[in-house]
Amino acid sequence: MTFLTRPPTPFRRLGLTGSIGAGKSTVAALLRARGLTVLDADEQARLVTDEPETLAQIGLAFPGTVRGGVLDRPALGAVAFADPARLAQLNAIVHPRVRARMAALETQAAARGARWIVQDIPLLFEGNLEAGMDAVLVVDAPLEIRVARVMARSxxxxxxxxxxxARQMPADEKRRRASVVIENAGTREELGIQVDAALQTLGITPELPRA
Incomplete structure (x- = not known):
């Protein structure tokens, strides 16, 4: 198990990540049901990309993807994901704003007395953000299951x-860097049992009765 050093804070951070289709959002919901504060980087990114200043920058960098002050997300995804350099350009616009929003939400949670704060970040390792975590929980599932899930929902x-x-860090490398790995190839009930075991391993006490 790997715990990473970071500057002391009134709370501890649990990074939550996993490859596309692994079921990270389901684990995040189970953690919330156990009373933990979960901050969703994807949700904050969606909010950031609704802000006029962000939209203006995206519109300049990716012509045709902002129409009438509204972001055409499929069009932006088609352009950005087709070229690593363009994706990096988009991330340079969005990610600093997301980090600022996450930091503000952490401050609010700490003021409420949260002892652990979960940061749900799909590209946690790719963004070199693990050094800011006290522990990292990786959700994984076999490739074919992950692919089927994404195809079905998207x-x-x-x-x-x-x-x-393929543009993400290989799942095996994420597993190697994890403090705890959750295998999400079974039922939600089985997943919940693994979540409870992971919290116990990490020394995290649920802050509400299990849902």
Missing amino acids: GLGREEVLARD
């Missing part, structure tokens, strides 16, 4: 899902 084709997965 309408993307198999090759497109595989291409997006």
Whole structure:
């Protein structure tokens, strides 16, 4: 198990991550049901990309993806995910704003007395953010299960899902860097048992009765 050093704070951070289709959002919901504060980087990114200043920058960098003050997310995804350099350009616009929002939400949670704060970040390792965590929980599932899940929820084709997965850090490397790995190939009940075991391993006490 790997715990990473970071400057002391009134609370501790648990990084939550996993490859595309692993079921990280389901684990996040189970953690919330156990009373933990979970901050969702994807949710904050969606909010950030609704802000006029962010939209203006995206519109300049990616012409045609902002129409009438509204972001065309599929069009932006098609452009950004097709080219690593363009994706890096988009991330340079969005990620600093997301980090600022996450930091503000952490401050609010700490003021409420949260002892552990979960940061749900899909690209935690890719963004070199693990050094800011006290522990990292990785959710994983076999590749074919992950691909099927993403295809079912998004309408993307198999090759497109595989291409997006290939742009992330390999699942095996994420597992190697994890403090705890949760295997999400079974039922939600089985997943809940693993979540409870992971919290026990990490010394995290649920702050509300289990839902």
